[in-house]
Amino acid sequence: MSEIDEEEGHTSSIKTPKQLITVVLAAFLFPVLTIILLAQLVTGDRTVDQNDPIYSDEAVAKRLKPVGRLIMASDSPQADENVGVASQAGTVAAPAAxxxxxxxxxxxxxxxxxxxxxxxxxxxxxxxxxxxxxxxxxxxxxxxxxxxxxxxxxxxxxxxxxxxxxxxxxxxxxxxxxxxx
Missing domain, CATH: 1.10.760.10 (Cytochrome c-like domain)
Known part of the structure; x- marks a missing residue:
């Protein structure tokens, strides 16, 4: 080493080109491998039994069914007498029948x-x-x-x-x- 490096106190733990290449490869590979492993953890090793009743068409339709229906005051409430009419203010009107x-x-x-x-x-x-x-x-x-x-x-x-x-x-x-x- 030169006298200038020693006087300033700057030293590096990477002393050879082989060490530099190793550090650069590790800096690239470590995050990539971490992401791959996390992706496998999230998506892997889960089997889905298509015969399970929870995956039936009826069960899926029931889970996806809307919880309500909006009918504007200008729409005809006679179409379904058991459904309330919603106004623009967001409150529900009385059933028609x-x-x-x-x-x-x-x-x-x-x-x-x-x-x-x-x-x-x-x-x-x-x-x-x-x-x-x-x-x-x-x-x-x-x-x-x-x-x-x-x-x-x-x-x-x-x-x-x-x-x-x-x-x-x-x-x-x-x-x-x-x-x-």
Missing amino acids: AADGADRIKTIYTASCAACHTSGAAGAPKLGDKSTWASRIKSGTDTLYNSAIKGKNAMPAKGGNASLSDADVKALVDYMVSQAK
């Missing part, structure tokens, strides 16, 4: 109102919570009807269910008020 009277209102409430009025989401008064409904009831039924039909704060008009008639919305308000008294 709901029962008459109180059962019908409860069905509409469950489909359109319960998502917010059961949990109190976005400040909605919970069904049956007398303390949160008291001030609203004092404001009068016309005010409640107007808020429900036209929307107020986070609540969209008609609870997001544009297919409801004003009479249905008023009946829903009456139902919710009766639960808070």
Whole structure:
């Protein structure tokens, strides 16, 4: 070695061209072999029994089946009477063939109102919570009807269910008020 190398204190553990070639090959081969081994670990040694019932066409179709179906308010809800109509606000409308009277209102409430009025989401008064409904009831039924039909704060008009008639919305308000008294 020269005097300059010794004075600066720079020394290398690679002293021969054979050592340099070995280090370069190892630096290339080690990551490549690691990737190959990881790929084998992830994809290898797993046998699939095609006769297993979990791989049957019915089981696969069941797993891939959508959890719901979106029907826009402009679509005809009569096509499937058991499916609710979804509005653009994301809430679900009442089934088209709901029962008459109180059962019908409860069905509409469950489909359109319960998502917010059961949990109190976005400040909605919970069904049956007398303390949160008291001030609203004092404001009068016309005010409640107007808020429900036209929307107020986070609540969209008609609870997001544009297919409801004003009479249905008023009946829903009456139902919710009766639960808070």
